[in-house]
Amino acid sequence: MKVILATLFMLFSTTSSANTAGEMSVSYPYFHLKKEDIDINRAVFLRYVRPQLKSIVKEYFHILKKLEPSQENLIELWSNVQTLNDLWVKWKLECPVSSEEVCRDTLKEIYKESRKLDLVTLDFHKNHLGYKGRSGDYIDNVIKLSNSLDNIHNMNYRVMHIIEEAMLIRGTPYNPNALVNESLTSLLHEMLVDSELILSSLLEKDFRPIFDLVWASFIKRIERQILFKDDKDFLVEHLGNLNLAWNTFHMKVSKSDLRLPKAQLQIVTIMHNRWNSVLKVMLRRN
Numbered sequence: 001m002k003v004i005l006a007t008l009f010m011l012f013s014t015t016s017s018a019n020t021a022g023e024m025s026v027s028y029p030y031f032h033l034k035k036e037d038i039d040i041n042r043a044v045f046l047r048y049v050r051p052q053l054k055s056i057v058k059e060y061f062h063i064l065k066k067l068e069p070s071q072e073n074l075i076e077l078w079s080n081v082q083t084l085n086d087l088w089v090k091w092k093l094e095c096p097v098s099s100e101e102v103c104r105d106t107l108k109e110i111y112k113e114s115r116k117l118d119l120v121t122l123d124f125h126k127n128h129l130g131y132k133g134r135s136g137d138y139i140d141n142v143i144k145l146s147n148s149l150d151n152i153h154n155m156n157y158r159v160m161h162i163i164e165e166a167m168l169i170r171g172t173p174y175n176p177n178a179l180v181n182e183s184l185t186s187l188l189h190e191m192l193v194d195s196e197l198i199l200s201s202l203l204e205k206d207f208r209p210i211f212d213l214v215w216a217s218f219i220k221r222i223e224r225q226i227l228f229k230d231d232k233d234f235l236v237e238h239l240g241n242l243n244l245a246w247n248t249f250h251m252k253v254s255k256s257d258l259r260l261p262k263a264q265l266q267i268v269t270i271m272h273n274r275w276n277s278v279l280k281v282m283l284r285r286n
Contacts, residue, residue, distance in 0.1 A: 045232045052274045068202045080117040081195040111163045121153040217245035
């Protein structure tokens with residue numbers, strides 16, 4: 001983990017700076033370009049760049065599933081927790097300015113997703129935590145994962161309890177919004193962090209560090225900032241860091257002794273070609 005954090009620090013250490021003419025320029029690793037030199041408009045972003053990035057994210061998750069089938073359930077769990085957080089953000093934005101009905105309906109959505117997560121964690125414990133015939137490393141991973149799942153499950157139970165209590169006191173002198181606001185933010189954030197940390201938890205020990213790194217420095221940033229938030233400017237401003245992160249991953253899985261299975265290595269090559277095609281579009285000159 002210390003190695004990953006140190007590498008992340010280096011990846012994100014580049015900054016924007018003003019040039020002598022007072023214009024804003026962006027310092028990219030390998031690309032020393034001004035923002036205005038990047039030829040990317042909204043139409044091209046939506047028609048070509050965004051679909052390529054969406055495919056890269058899907059292919060990352062596909063590789064995780066193929067390397068260890070039980071990872072599919074962990075991806076589903078992360079997706080549930082992410083949806084919970086997204087609904088919570090929606091509630092915080094809408095509730096102060098919306099009707100009581102809208103406020104209540106979004107809270108019900110959060111509760112429904114929380115119940116769904118409860119079933120996912122219980123199912124994983126029951127059906128996917130076996131280690132019969134597995135090696136010692138895998139058994140260690142399962143034990144650690146079991147502890148993390150217990151933690152997520154317990155926090156989610158508290159989330160459900162808070163929402164149930166908030167619904168019960170609606171129409172009374174107490175303010176349920178204050179109760180929910182105060183309690184849920186930290187709980188949901190901690191659940192999200194834990195769900196991300198276990199995404200690759202069942203991979204072989206040689207694979208996990210590099211898949212954790214590319215998740216934190218590349219895949220997650222694309223999924224959240226560019227795809228979910230639809231933020232073209234984020235891609236422009238962070239292009240160099242993203243490129244460095246991706247090329248670090250690609251080099252390690254394709255030219256090191258990791259020995260990724262051939263089928264998954266071919267998918268990485270497809271992802272690499274997609275990323276290079278995005279760069280070509282964005283760095284095209286008039």
